[in-house]
Amino acid sequence: MSARKLGLKQRYALMTRGLDWETTYQPMEEVYPYDRFEGIKIRDWSEWEDPFRLTMDSYWKFQAEKERKLYAVLDSFAQSNGQTGISDPRYINAIKLFITGVSPLEYQAHRGFAFTGRHLRGVGPRVAAQMQSLDELRHAQTQIHTISHYNKFFNGMAEWPHMHDRVWYLSVPKSFFDDARTAGPFEFMIAIGFAFEYVLTNLLFVPFMSGAAYNGDLATVTFGFSAQSDESRHMTLGIEVIKFLLEQHPDNLPIVQKWVDKWFWRGHRVLGLVAMMMDYMLPKKVMSWKEAWEIYFTEAGGALFQDLARYGLRPPKYADVATAEAEHISHQNWCTFYQYTHAAAFHTWLPTAQEMDWLSEKYPNTFDKYYRPRYEMWAQMEKDGHRFYNMALPQLCTTCQIPMVYTEPGDPTTIAFRQSMYKNERYHFCSDGCKDIFDAEPEKFAQSWLPVHQIFQGNCGGATVPDVLDWYKLKVGEDNLDFGQSPDRKTWDEWQASKSRLAG
Amino acid sequence: MPTLSIEPLGQAIEVRSGQTILDACLRAGIWLPHACGHGLCGTCKVDVLEGEVSLGDASAFALMDFERDEGKALACTCTLLGDVTIEADIDEDPDAQLIPVSDFIGTVTAVEDLTHDVKGITLALPPPGMHFQPGQYVNLEIPGVTGPRPFSIANAPGEGDKVWLQVRRVPDGAATGWLHTELRPGQQLRLSGPYGQFFVRKSRGGPLLFLAGGTGVSSPRSMILDLIEEGYDQPITLIHGVRTQADLYGQQEFAELAARHANFRYVPALSQEPDGSAWAGERGFVHDVAQRLFGGGFAGLTAYLCGPPPMIEACLRTLMQGRLFEKHIFTERFLTAQDGAAKRSPVFRKV
Numbered sequence: 001m002s003a004r005k006l007g008l009k010q011r012y013a014l015m016t017r018g019l020d021w022e023t024t025y026q027p028m029e030e031v032y033p034y035d036r037f038e039g040i041k042i043r044d045w046s047e048w049e050d051p052f053r054l055t056m057d058s059y060w061k062f063q064a065e066k067e068r069k070l071y072a073v074l075d076s077f078a079q080s081n082g083q084t085g086i087s088d089p090r091y092i093n094a095i096k097l098f099i100t101g102v103s104p105l106e107y108q109a110h111r112g113f114a115f116t117g118r119h120l121r122g123v124g125p126r127v128a129a130q131m132q133s134l135d136e137l138r139h140a141q142t143q144i145h146t147i148s149h150y151n152k153f154f155n156g157m158a159e160w161p162h163m164h165d166r167v168w169y170l171s172v173p174k175s176f177f178d179d180a181r182t183a184g185p186f187e188f189m190i191a192i193g194f195a196f197e198y199v200l201t202n203l204l205f206v207p208f209m210s211g212a213a214y215n216g217d218l219a220t221v222t223f224g225f226s227a228q229s230d231e232s233r234h235m236t237l238g239i240e241v242i243k244f245l246l247e248q249h250p251d252n253l254p255i256v257q258k259w260v261d262k263w264f265w266r267g268h269r270v271l272g273l274v275a276m277m278m279d280y281m282l283p284k285k286v287m288s289w290k291e292a293w294e295i296y297f298t299e300a301g302g303a304l305f306q307d308l309a310r311y312g313l314r315p316p317k318y319a320d321v322a323t324a325e326a327e328h329i330s331h332q333n334w335c336t337f338y339q340y341t342h343a344a345a346f347h348t349w350l351p352t353a354q355e356m357d358w359l360s361e362k363y364p365n366t367f368d369k370y371y372r373p374r375y376e377m378w379a380q381m382e383k384d385g386h387r388f389y390n391m392a393l394p395q396l397c398t399t400c401q402i403p404m405v406y407t408e409p410g411d412p413t414t415i416a417f418r419q420s421m422y423k424n425e426r427y428h429f430c431s432d433g434c435k436d437i438f439d440a441e442p443e444k445f446a447q448s449w450l451p452v453h454q455i456f457q458g459n460c461g462g463a464t465v466p467d468v469l470d471w472y473k474l475k476v477g478e479d480n481l482d483f484g485q486s487p488d489r490k491t492w493d494e495w496q497a498s499k500s501r502l503a504g
Numbered sequence: 505m506p507t508l509s510i511e512p513l514g515q516a517i518e519v520r521s522g523q524t525i526l527d528a529c530l531r532a533g534i535w536l537p538h539a540c541g542h543g544l545c546g547t548c549k550v551d552v553l554e555g556e557v558s559l560g561d562a563s564a565f566a567l568m569d570f571e572r573d574e575g576k577a578l579a580c581t582c583t584l585l586g587d588v589t590i591e592a593d594i595d596e597d598p599d600a601q602l603i604p605v606s607d608f609i610g611t612v613t614a615v616e617d618l619t620h621d622v623k624g625i626t627l628a629l630p631p632p633g634m635h636f637q638p639g640q641y642v643n644l645e646i647p648g649v650t651g652p653r654p655f656s657i658a659n660a661p662g663e664g665d666k667v668w669l670q671v672r673r674v675p676d677g678a679a680t681g682w683l684h685t686e687l688r689p690g691q692q693l694r695l696s697g698p699y700g701q702f703f704v705r706k707s708r709g710g711p712l713l714f715l716a717g718g719t720g721v722s723s724p725r726s727m728i729l730d731l732i733e734e735g736y737d738q739p740i741t742l743i744h745g746v747r748t749q750a751d752l753y754g755q756q757e758f759a760e761l762a763a764r765h766a767n768f769r770y771v772p773a774l775s776q777e778p779d780g781s782a783w784a785g786e787r788g789f790v791h792d793v794a795q796r797l798f799g800g801g802f803a804g805l806t807a808y809l810c811g812p813p814p815m816i817e818a819c820l821r822t823l824m825q826g827r828l829f830e831k832h833i834f835t836e837r838f839l840t841a842q843d844g845a846a847k848r849s850p851v852f853r854k855v
C-alpha cells in the first residue's frame with residue numbers, strides 16, 4: 001500500500017506548530033496584558049480542541065470561491081432588475097433595518113475577533129478568532145455590496161454608517177456591541193462567540209434570510225447562504241469556548257454564568273427589533289416571532305442548557321421572562337416606531353385587516369386583547385386626519401437603550417420601571433434583567449451614550465426635531481414617515497404602471 | 505441495503521435507501537462532526553473515496569463546485585447509490601479492534617433466574633465462536649418480534665464460544681417478555697455481533713471507575729474479568745446500583761474477586777432498600793454513592809457508565825461537576841424507543 005496522505009489533524013498540527021511560542025524579549029504578561037484581569041483561570045491552553053483544523057491556505061481558497069459565486073448572483077440580479085421582482089415594496093424596509101442595524105455589527109464582530117485573536121494565548125482559539133474576524137469583515141462587505149443595489153432605487157440606506165452611530169434606535173444594537181468590545185477577551189468570546197453566535201444567531205439570521213426568500217429577494221438570500229457557510233465555524237468556536245472555560249478551572253463557572261445571564265438578556269433586547277421585523281415588516285410572513293422563539297430558543301436552547309447543566313451551568317437568568325415577552329415584544333416595538341415614524345429611517349404603516357387576522361391567529365393570547373384595539377384607534381385617527389405622532393422624547397433604559405415602553409411581567413397594561421442609584425445619580429431601566437446588568441458594572445454603564453440625553457445636552461445638532469434629523473442625515477419626507485405617502489411607494493407604483501403598459 | 509465503509513475507523517455499516525450518511529452513522533454510534541443538519545454549514549464534509557453517491561440538497565456555498573469535483577460530500581444530505589467508502593474527520597481509536605459483525609445461530613444452553621425480573625441466558629455459538637471486545641453487545645432476534653434487540657455480552661472474551669446475557673424483563677416488553685416466558689434450553693436464536701464502541705481504553709492506563717445500573721452490570725462484568733485476567737494493576741472500582749436487595753445479583757462473584765485482588769473494589773448500592781433492613785452496604789443512587797466514595801473529585805480517573813439513560817445522565821453530571829470530562833468518560837446507554845426523541849445540543853460528542 002502506498003503511504004497514506006497525512007490526516008487533516010496531523011497536517012494541521014504541522015501547520016500551526018510553534019505559533020504559540022514563549023516570548024523571550026518581553027515577559028508573556030506584557031505581550032498578553034488582557035487575559036488575566038477578568039478572573040478567568042486557564043491551566044493548559046493546549047487542551048483546546050480545534051474542531052476545524054482549517055489551514056490558512058485552504059481558508060483563502062474557500063472564501064475566494066464563495067465570493068466569486070456570490071458576486072455572479074449579484075451581477076445577474078442587478079442586470080435583471082431584481083429589485084422589481086420583490087413581493088411588495090414595504091419589504092425593503094426590512095433591508096433598511098438590516099443595513100443600518102445589523103451589517104455594522106458584522107464589522108464590530110470583525111474588530112472584536114481581531115482583538116481576541118491577538119490577545120488570547122492559546123494558538124487554537126487565536127487562529128479560530130482570526131479567521132472569524134476575516135469572515136465577519138467579509139459578511140459586512142458582501143452585505144454592503146448586496147444592499148447597495150437597492151440603495152440605487154429606494155431611500156433610507158445611503159447614510160447607514162452615519163446613522164448607525166447616531167440614530168436613537170440604532171444605539172440599541174450599537175451599544176450592545178460596544179459593550180462586548182470594551183469587555184475583556186474572555187467576556188467577548190462568551191458574549192459574541194457563545195451567546196450571540198451560538199444561542200441567538202438563528203433568531204437573527206433565519207428571520208432575515210427566510211424573510212428574503214419568501215419575499216423574492218434573491219440577492220439577500222444568496223449572501224445569507226454565503227455567510228451561513230461560515231457560521232458553523234463560528235458556532236463551533238462558541239461551543240468550544242464555553243466548554244474550555246468550564247473545564248479549565250472551577251472558579252470560572254460563576255464568572256461564565258454571570259456573562260451568560262448578561263448576554264442572554266442583552267441579546268434578547270436587541271432581538272426585539274428582529275421580532276418586529278418578522279411580525280410586521282415582512283409582507284409575506286415566514287412564521288411569527290413567538291414561533292421562532294419556541295423553535296430556536298425554547299427547544300434548541302433548552303437542549304443546549306440541559307447539556308451544559310452537566311457542568312453546573314444554569315439556563316440564563318430571566319429566560320422565563322424573555323419567553324413570556326415573546327407574546328408582546330414585536331407589538332410593543334412596532335407601536336413605538338409607528339408613533340415615532342418621523343424619527344425613523346424606514347417607513348411604517350398600520351397592519352392591514354388581513355395582517356391583523358394573521359397576528360390574531362399567531363398571538364391568540366394577546367393580540368386582540370391588547371394590540372388590535374390600539375391599531376384600530378390609530379386607523380380611525382388617520383381617517384379623521386389626525387395621524388398620531390408622539391413628539392415627546394422618551395426616557396431610555398440605561399442598559400439596553402430602548403425607550404421605556406415594555407410592560408411588567410404578567411401585566412401588559414403597566415409599563416415596567418426599575419431604577420438604581422449610583423454616585424448620587426438615578427439610573428432607569430426597562431426590566432430587572434437590565435437593572436441587574438447595570439448593578440453589576442455601574443461604572444461602565446454610567447458612561448452610556450444615551451441618544452435622548454445627548455439631544456437634551458445639545459450634542460445632536462440642535463434643540464428641535466428637524467435639527468436632530470438633519471444631524472442624523474435623515475432626509476425628512478424621503479427616509480421617514482408612513483409608507484403610504486413615501487417616494488419609495490411612488491417609485492414602485494411607476495414600475496408597476498410601466499410593467500402593465502408593456503404588458504398591455 | 506448498501507454498505508457504507510468509514511475510514512479511518514475501518515468500520516462498515518448498512519444504510520437504508522434514502523437515509524443520509526450522517527443519520528446512518530449517528531444511529532450506528534459513529535459520531536461525525538455536524539451542525540446544521542441540512543446542507544448549509546459544511547461542518548459534516550467527508551471525502552468519498554469509492555462508490556457513487558447522490559449529493560442531495562447541499563448548498564452551493566457549503567459544498568462548492570471544486571469540492572464536488574474533488575469528491576467531497578456533505579454527510580447530512582448525501583445518500584448512497586451503491587456500496588460506498590468515505591473518509592471522515594474523526595480520530596482513530598487505538599484501542600478499537602474493528603471486529604467485523606457476523607451472524608450466528610446460538611443454542612440456548614442455560615436459562616437461570618438472576619433475580620425476580622432478570623434472567624441469565626447462555627447461548628452456545630458454533631465454532632469458531634465470536635471474537636468481541638469486552639463491553640460490546642449483540643443484536644438478538646426473537647421469534648415473532650419485529651426487529652432485533654440489543655443485549656450486552658456479560659462473559660469474558662476468553663469464552664468466545666458462547667454469549668452470556670443478563671436480560672431484565674421490561675413491563676409489556678415484547679422481546680424481553682418472550683425471553684422470560686418462552687425461552688427453553690435447546691432452542692435456537694439468531695443473533696449478530698459484536699456491536700458498539702463501549703470497550704476499555706486500555707492504552708490510557710490509570711485508575712478505572714465503572715458505574716452500572718441494573719442489568720447495566722453486564723458489560724462491566726466482562727470488562728473487569730478481562731482486565732483482572734490480564735493483570736491490570738491500577739485501582740478498579742465497580743459501583744452497581746439496583747433498587748433493593750431483591751434486585752441485586754452477582755454480588756458473591758464480585759465480592760470474591762475483590763477479596764482476591766486488592767486493586768478491585770466492589771460497591772453494591774441500593775436506592776430503595778427499606779429503612780431498617782439488614783442491609784449494611786451503601787444506600788442511594790449510583791451517582792450519590794460515587795460522590796461520597798470519591799469525595800466529589802474524579803479527576804485522573806477514566807469512567808465507564810452502563811445502564812438506563814437517566815442513571816447515565818445523573819452520573820455524567822456528578823462526574824463533570826467533580827471535574828472528570830468527556831475525554832475520560834465512556835457510556836453505554838440502554839436506550840429504548842421512548843428515549844430516542846430527546847433533543848440534544850452539539851455540546852457533547854460522545855456522552
Ligand SMILES: Cc1cc2nc3c(=O)[nH]c(=O)nc-3n(C[C@H](O)[C@H](O)[C@H](O)COP(=O)(O)OP(=O)(O)OC[C@H]3O[C@@H](n4cnc5c(N)ncnc54)[C@H](O)[C@@H]3O)c2cc1C
Pocket residue numbers: 641649653654655656657669670671672673674675676677678679680681700719720722723812836837838839840841842843
Ligand atoms: C446497547 C444496548 C445494550 C443493552 N443491553 C442490555 C442488557 O445487557 N440487558 C438488558 O436487560 N437490557 C439491555 N438493553 C435494553 C434492552 O435492549 C431493552 O430492554 C429491550 O430491547 C426491550 O425490548 P422489548 O421488546 O422487551 O420491549 P419493547 O416491546 O420494545 O418495549 C415495550 C415498552 O417498554 C418500554 N421499554 C423498553 N425497554 C425499556 C427499559 N429498559 N426500561 C423502561 N422501559 C422500557 C418501551 O419504550 C415500550 O414502551 C440494552 C440496550 C442497548 C441499546
Ligand code: FES
Pocket residue numbers: 232537538539540541542543544545546547548549566578579580581
Ligand atoms: S451539518 Fe451542516 S452541512 Fe451538514
Ligand SMILES: [Fe+2]
Pocket residue numbers: 106109135136139227
Ligand atoms: Fe457574520
Ligand SMILES: [Fe+2]
Pocket residue numbers: 136197231234
Ligand atoms: Fe458569525
Ligand SMILES: [Zn+2]
Pocket residue numbers: 269397398399400401402429430431434
Ligand atoms: Zn433595558
